[in-house]
Amino acid sequence: MKKLQGVAVSDGIAIGNTRIILRPKLHIRRKSITQNQIKTEFERFESHVNNVVEEIDQLITDISQNQDNRDILSTHKMILTDPEFEASVKKLIEEELLSLEQAINKHFTAVVELFSNMENGYFAQRSSDYEDVAYRLLSKILKQGGDRFEGLEQDMILITDNITPSEVTSVFAKNIQALCTERGSKNSHSSIIARSMNLPTLVNVKDLLANIENDQKVIVDGHQGVIIVDPDRKTLAEYEPLWKQEKKDKQLLLALTDKESTTSDGHQISLMSNIELPEELDNVLKVKSNGIGLFRTEFLFMGRKELPDEEEQFAIYDKIAAKIAPEPLIIRTIDVGGDKLSEVLNLEHELNPNLGVRGIRISLKHIPIFKHQIRAILRASTRENIKIMFPMISTVREIIKVKTVINECMKELEKEDIPFDNAIQIGAMIETPSAAITSDTIAEECDFLSIGTNDLIQYTLAVDRDNMAVGDYYIPYHPSVLRLIKMTADNCQKKKISCAVCGEMASEKIFIPLLLGLGINELSVSPGRLLMVKNEIMKYDLQKIKGHTDLILQQNTCEDVYDKILKYGELDEYFE
Ligand code: PEP
Numbered sequence: 001m002k003k004l005q006g007v008a009v010s011d012g013i014a015i016g017n018t019r020i021i022l023r024p025k026l027h028i029r030r031k032s033i034t035q036n037q038i039k040t041e042f043e044r045f046e047s048h049v050n051n052v053v054e055e056i057d058q059l060i061t062d063i064s065q066n067q068d069n070r071d072i073l074s075t076h077k078m079i080l081t082d083p084e085f086e087a088s089v090k091k092l093i094e095e096e097l098l099s100l101e102q103a104i105n106k107h108f109t110a111v112v113e114l115f116s117n118m119e120n121g122y123f124a125q126r127s128s129d130y131e132d133v134a135y136r137l138l139s140k141i142l143k144q145g146g147d148r149f150e151g152l153e154q155d156m157i158l159i160t161d162n163i164t165p166s167e168v169t170s171v172f173a174k175n176i177q178a179l180c181t182e183r184g185s186k187n188s189h190s191s192i193i194a195r196s197m198n199l200p201t202l203v204n205v206k207d208l209l210a211n212i213e214n215d216q217k218v219i220v221d222g223h224q225g226v227i228i229v230d231p232d233r234k235t236l237a238e239y240e241p242l243w244k245q246e247k248k249d250k251q252l253l254l255a256l257t258d259k260e261s262t263t264s265d266g267h268q269i270s271l272m273s274n275i276e277l278p279e280e281l282d283n284v285l286k287v288k289s290n291g292i293g294l295f296r297t298e299f300l301f302m303g304r305k306e307l308p309d310e311e312e313q314f315a316i317y318d319k320i321a322a323k324i325a326p327e328p329l330i331i332r333t334i335d336v337g338g339d340k341l342s343e344v345l346n347l348e349h350e351l352n353p354n355l356g357v358r359g360i361r362i363s364l365k366h367i368p369i370f371k372h373q374i375r376a377i378l379r380a381s382t383r384e385n386i387k388i389m390f391p392m393i394s395t396v397r398e399i400i401k402v403k404t405v406i407n408e409c410m411k412e413l414e415k416e417d418i419p420f421d422n423a424i425q426i427g428a429m430i431e432t433p434s435a436a437i438t439s440d441t442i443a444e445e446c447d448f449l450s451i452g453t454n455d456l457i458q459y460t461l462a463v464d465r466d467n468m469a470v471g472d473y474y475i476p477y478h479p480s481v482l483r484l485i486k487m488t489a490d491n492c493q494k495k496k497i498s499c500a501v502c503g504e505m506a507s508e509k510i511f512i513p514l515l516l517g518l519g520i521n522e523l524s525v526s527p528g529r530l531l532m533v534k535n536e537i538m539k540y541d542l543q544k545i546k547g548h549t550d551l552i553l554q555q556n557t558c559e560d561v562y563d564k565i566l567k568y569g570e571l572d573e574y575f576e
């Protein structure tokens, strides 16, 4: 028996046999071309790229493709038709006398290396998209490769070096049990998709391929991030009941898909989804979410050399709004900063990016870019189901300023005779202590508030949310955090506007009754966890929860708070 540690991307336990499938290596001849061949190689570039783009177009219109695949294919098309790609490949052919295959390979190898070496997860995630495109194009030109997952069967545990986003959807469709990769990162597109599909997944498992064989029995523990190879009887006996229970639970949860998310005493709690990529939309629809409570638009601004223009943004917002209608789509304006956007915005390097120019501060510093986003959102709002939300608000002044920008954009659109929803709702994210403390004034200017607990905890407790070394200090149930949530919820209630939580806290089973008890009436969570959250909501009686939450708010220490949080499950016994 061997235990290998990886990074847990999507939780759940799986027990089964492995199937190792690596991507076949493409063989590219290393032979320089002559000056006379440059023109031919240029022509080959155009014809091959056109063929692949045509093939992609056909696949996009193929009705048997699901929405995830269609969106991924559109991204591939965008990469292939990017003029910078053409210019770079042609330059390599002309200046270095590389064959077309060599030039394409060199171009993408450099791009992939650049992205995957970036510490920033957002940039790192882009590398697999480029790998995917490079493979698609080169395998066509070289007439090598093919569908590597052809032989993959139901219930297998897929072991591979790395996987691209399009491949995750295709292997998931084969009903595999789990996925483990030697490379990859927690926030790659592939990982995000695996998570939203609820497929137990580990990435970055060190020496995975050296320690595993085909058809070997393994346990994948997606909670702890470990894969246990050749488990002994004792370990199997420990895991088997958990695995079976999880399978049963999944079935039970699926039965909740059509049920209302209502507490046992009849209070409706709006249960929405968080998405980071359009590819996740199908999963949102599958679980019949009450809409999208947080669409993080960062992916549009990451890992590229030019900014997305208004048209590109409009096309994406419009497509998502159409698919989710009549349910609402809350679009959050860009929330990046520090190193994350330096490629497209030339931001200054900051010593402390989390306290620097990020979130709304970027938008207010780059008004023309902000206006592109606002105009694109407004143009997509004609179905009247879009709302706009602003990140990292720290003072009501920022809301007043963004409203001025929105008004300017509305006036421009009116002049241009372009329709939009002129009653579009706007909301602020409450992610800083200053915003929570002044949420009465912020609520005055907004139609809804949404608490971003990931950041609110970070800023309230002065703990970097990504720094494992201070992980023990990151305590979501710290009395200070609870008081700020309560204060915000109370202020929303006074103004009769909704108060959501869209941070990770809303996806954690033990915190759901706590958040409802604090006065939260809307939760936005990853689609993969939505049914679990609904199940929790349905268990509790809101009146009883509120009484117990008042008691929790009187506790002084985190330990006492935690003890009491564990008691929500026993409330019925208290009250009977
Ligand atoms: C949050 O901070 O809780 C949040 C939802 O925003 P993000 O995780 O994108 O910073």
Ligand code: MG
Pocket (backbone or CB within 6 Å): 391, 431, 452, 454, 455
């Ligand atoms: Mg945040």
